[in-house]
Amino acid sequence: xxxxxxxxxxxxxxxxxxxxxxxxxxPDDQKAITAPFKFTPEMQKQGEQxxxxxxxxCHGLPGKDNWVKLTPPPGDLAKEKAQIQTxxxxxxxxxxxxxxxxxxxxxxxxxxxxxxxxxxxxxxPKYIQPNPVAKAAFAGRTVTLAMEYSDPMKKIVVTATEQxxxxxxxxxxxxxxxxxxxxxxxxxxxGDIKTTNxxxxxxxxxxxxxxxxxxxYVDVSATVNDPxxxxxxxxxxxxxxxxxxxxxxxxxxxRAWWSTRGKAPVWILLTYTLSVIIVWxxxxxxxxxxxxxxxxxxx
Amino acid sequence: xxxxxxxxxxxxxxxxxxxxxxxxxxxxxxxxxxVATGAAALYSGHIFEAKKDVSGDQKVxxxxxxxxxxxxxxxxxxxxxTGVALHEVEGREGIPGRRWVMVTDLSKCRNARKCxxxxxxxxxxxxxxxxxxxLQMQDTPATxxxxxxxxxxxxxxxxxxxxxPVDATYKRPDGVVLIDNERCIGCRFCMAACPYSARxxxxxxxxxxxxYQGQDYNVELNVPQKVGTISKCLFSADRLREGKLPYxxxxxxxxxxxxxxxxxxxxTNGTTKETVRLSKLLRDNGxxxxxxxxxxxxxxxxxxxxxxxxxxxxxxxxxxxxx
Numbered sequence: 328x329x330x331x332x333x334x335x336x337x338x339x340x341x342x343x344x345x346x347x348x349x350x351x352x353x354p355d356d357q358k359a360i361t362a363p364f365k366f367t368p369e370m371q372k373q374g375e376q377x378x379x380x381x382x383x384x385c386h387g388l389p390g391k392d393n394w395v396k397l398t399p400p401p402g403d404l405a406k407e408k409a410q411i412q413t414x415x416x417x418x419x420x421x422x423x424x425x426x427x428x429x430x431x432x433x434x435x436x437x438x439x440x441x442x443x444x445x446x447x448x449x450x451x452p453k454y455i456q457p458n459p460v461a462k463a464a465f466a467g468r469t470v471t472l473a474m475e476y477s478d479p480m481k482k483i484v485v486t487a488t489e490q491x492x493x494x495x496x497x498x499x500x501x502x503x504x505x506x507x508x509x510x511x512x513x514x515x516x517x518g519d520i521k522t523t524n525x526x527x528x529x530x531x532x533x534x535x536x537x538x539x540x541x542x543x544y545v546d547v548s549a550t551v552n553d554p555x556x557x558x559x560x561x562x563x564x565x566x567x568x569x570x571x572x573x574x575x576x577x578x579x580x581x582r583a584w585w586s587t588r589g590k591a592p593v594w595i596l597l598t599y600t601l602s603v604i605i606v607w608x609x610x611x612x613x614x615x616x617x618x619x620x621x622x623x624x625x626x
Numbered sequence: 627x628x629x630x631x632x633x634x635x636x637x638x639x640x641x642x643x644x645x646x647x648x649x650x651x652x653x654x655x656x657x658x659x660x661v662a663t664g665a666a667a668l669y670s671g672h673i674f675e676a677k678k679d680v681s682g683d684q685k686v687x688x689x690x691x692x693x694x695x696x697x698x699x700x701x702x703x704x705x706x707x708t709g710v711a712l713h714e715v716e717g718r719e720g721i722p723g724r725r726w727v728m729v730t731d732l733s734k735c736r737n738a739r740k741c742x743x744x745x746x747x748x749x750x751x752x753x754x755x756x757x758x759x760x761l762q763m764q765d766t767p768a769t770x771x772x773x774x775x776x777x778x779x780x781x782x783x784x785x786x787x788x789x790x791p792v793d794a795t796y797k798r799p800d801g802v803v804l805i806d807n808e809r810c811i812g813c814r815f816c817m818a819a820c821p822y823s824a825r826x827x828x829x830x831x832x833x834x835x836x837x838y839q840g841q842d843y844n845v846e847l848n849v850p851q852k853v854g855t856i857s858k859c860l861f862s863a864d865r866l867r868e869g870k871l872p873y874x875x876x877x878x879x880x881x882x883x884x885x886x887x888x889x890x891x892x893x894t895n896g897t898t899k900e901t902v903r904l905s906k907l908l909r910d911n912g913x914x915x916x917x918x919x920x921x922x923x924x925x926x927x928x929x930x931x932x933x934x935x936x937x938x939x940x941x942x943x944x945x946x947x948x949x
Contacts, residue, residue, distance in 0.1 A: 380870075384740065384897065385879045395738060395879045429898040511724070511887045512871055512894035515901035537903075538891050541723075575889050577799025578725065578782055585788035585797070 351425050353416045357556070360415035361457045366445035374446025377439050381431065389450045397427060405450035414457065417444050423554060432554065433507070433514065470499045472549050472563035476533075483531040485549045485563065487523045498527025502551055502558075506531045508570075509546035520552050539570020709842040710808075717806070717845035717863070720798035725925075726861055727801070728875070729884035729893055729907060730775055732931035735760065737773040741874035741883070748862070748873045750851045752833045755826050757859040758874050763931075772931035775882065777874070778803060778824035778859035779916060779924030786816035786825065795856065801888075801925050802861045806845050810855040817856065821920055825858045871896050888925075 364370075378389075382404075387393035389405035402408055409417070421440050424430030431440065448454045469490040477484050483506065489499035502523045507514035517537070521529040539545040544566050551560040582592045683699040707715060737760050745751070745758045757777060764771040780803050787797050794809035795816050805816075805825075817825045832838075832851035841850050846863035862872030870876070875883040875896030886893030886904060894901045907913065911929040918924075 380876070381899065384877050395740065397879060429900075431899075434899040510890050510892035510894070510901050511869065512885065512892075513899055513901045515892050515903070536891075538889060573889050574723075575725065577720070577722070578801050579797055579799045583783070585784055587793060587796075 351420065353419045354555075357419040358413050358415045360418060360556075361460050362414055362441045362444065364441070364459050366448065366456055370442045370445040371449045373439070374442035374444070377435060377443050378446050381435060382443070385428075389447060401428070404447045409447065410451045410454065414444055414448075417447065422556065433505070433550070467557045467559060468499065469559045470502055470551055471561040472504070472551065474547065474549050474563040474565045476565075476567045476569060480530070481532070483533055483547065483567070483569075485521075485523070485529045485531065487527045487529070487551070489527075498525070499523060500525045500527060502527075503553070504529040505550050505552050507548045507550070508537065509548070514548065517547075533569050535571075537570050538573040539568070541572060541574045543568045543570045543572035545570040713842070713844045713846060714806070714808075716867070717804060718796065718798065720800035720802060720863075721866060722799070723889060724800040724866075725888040726780070726866065727886060727888040727893065727904060728780075728861070728872075728926045729904070729913065729929060730926065731882050731884070731911075731929040732772050732774055733929065733934055734880045734882045735773040735775055736880050738879050740877040740879055741775060744873045744877040745859075748849075749847065749857065749860075750833055750838060750849050751826075751857070755857070757826070757857070770931065770934045772934050774928075775874075776822065776824070776916075777926065778861075779822050779922065779926045780859075780861060782923035782925065783921055785819040785821065785922060789815040789819045791815065802863050802866075803858070804845060804860055804863060805848065805856050805858055807848060807852040807855045807857070808843060808845075810852075812854040812856070814856065821917055821922065825856050828853050828855055828857060
């Protein structure tokens with residue numbers, strides 16, 4: 328009996344240590360990253376707007392301790408647990424996410440993520456920003472994307488070129504590309520991630536049934552899938568007439584039972600008018616007959 | 627003796643001539659001044675007359691604060707619509723080319739009640755008034771219990787609109803069903819007609835009514851709320867106009883809600899902000915509508931509460947279920 332109890336305790340402890348082992352580790356090279364610019368009060372204000380839109384629903388307002396009780400707890404970002412982290416750590420966590428925290432890589436632009444950090448730091452009076460490191464000192468690959476629609480292939484061709492060591496540009500091979508179309512509330516990914524071939528090209532089949540605007544135009548954008556933030560990339564944007572032309576009438580334009588008088592179904596209007604005419608016609612006929620009988624009796 | 631050749635004589639006649647010329651000049655000057663004065667008087671009179679009403683066509687008008695005034699027809703100027711009047715026009719026209727649609731994933735709802743709280747804050751509702759509420763469901767004793775957020779279904783065949791006698795509740799071209807509290811007479815026909823019980827009635831003075839006094843009524847927000855009228859979920863029509871997701875959708879911490887445009891075949895998750903294809907989402911996850919047999923054609927879809935293995939606890943606003 329005592330033995331089983333002991334086993335149980337050991338089991339609980341091992342479970343606890345395993346839980347704590349599942350912490351969210353940020354790679355060392357990411358920790359060292361600093362913002363590419365000096366934070367200003369304007370950036371903090373912009374960051375506040377982004378925070379209210381994307382972060383408040385879980386983290387609550389900074390300093391108010393009104394975060395949502397999730398597992399693991401999101402925590403208050405004005406508190407020490409968040410503030411002892413480097414800017415690079417915060418940036419990595421926002422960018423990469425970890426379930427249940429969403430990944431904001433494709434949702435918040437890079438500069439906007441730094442503004443967010445500027446806002447979070449404004450709750451820490453002891454915070455001194457490390458010197459901004461200009462982006463020019465970047466040593467990784469510099470990839471620029473271009474996009475065109477190939478009519479014979481019926482595919483979107485994304486061409487990636489990169490800056491080579493000798494100052495020339497050449498095709499960027501094995502770069503992961505993601506394709507998005509613009510929708511009202513955000514960008515929607517089309518197809519899977521494609522890798523560029525040796526000539527720096529990636530081919531995307533565009534769904535045949537995706538709605539475009541009135542003329543079938545869709546705003547398409549291609550970005551590099553770079554979760555480790557190891558490249559300096561320039562996304563491509565284009566507007567192709569490859570969607571299904573969509574011009575659906577407003578939902579109040581057709582005649583309907585529930586609509587106002589002007590939009591009532593014709594059969595209702597006809598039936599109603601006819602029944603009114605019949606009823607009144609009958610009444611008038613009776614009155615006319617009575618008058619006729621009176622006339623006859625008088626005669 | 628009179629010597630006409632004396633130097634005086636011509637002088638005298640000259641004096642006479644001079645004096646007559648002087649008089650003439652004097653008179654001319656006087657006349658000139660007179661004419662100028664007269665002309666000026668006439669001119670200023672003309673301006674005065676011009677300033678006065680010219681048409682003589684008087685109109686009787688009702689001012690915004692309810693006073694009857696008489697104004698010359700020439701003085702009436704058309705103004706650009708602002709404030710309440712602009713909201714009235716915009717609120718009826720909607721956003722062209724859109725058909726809003728909402729998808730609620732029941733497998734994810736853990737009754738955090740964030741959607742309810744943010745909705746009540748935005749629409750000036752008391753804690754017991756719900757545009758959006760989470761119901762506790764258990765279909766059979768053997769199946770897993772689940773929470774079901776339920777709001778107005780924004781039907782394409784809305785029974786509530788059909789019964790409104792004053793055109794206060796209406797359907798917009800973009801699919802949203804709204805209620806105009808300025809037109810509502812409080813007959814509550816729509817409440818009786820709605821099969822989803824989505825509507826609430828302001829029986830008593832709305833919450834914090836004093837704080838909202840004098841604020842322009844916004845038909846896309848139902849604020850300020852009005853006692854004796856109906857209120858209901860608006861799909862946050864004011865936020866859609868700004869390109870933002872509805873209050874409830876954005877406040878959810880568990881990724882329950884998707885919202886988007888059916889015409890674009892895309893919906894965006896309020897928590898992860900991920901945009902996915904509406905048709906695929908509904909097809910792959912067995913999307914369904916509430917009471918489709920009634921023919922109301924709701925604009926809200928539900929995804930079934932699959933894999934809901936976590937326990938179902940009693941949760942209220944005071945003690946939300948752990949999320």
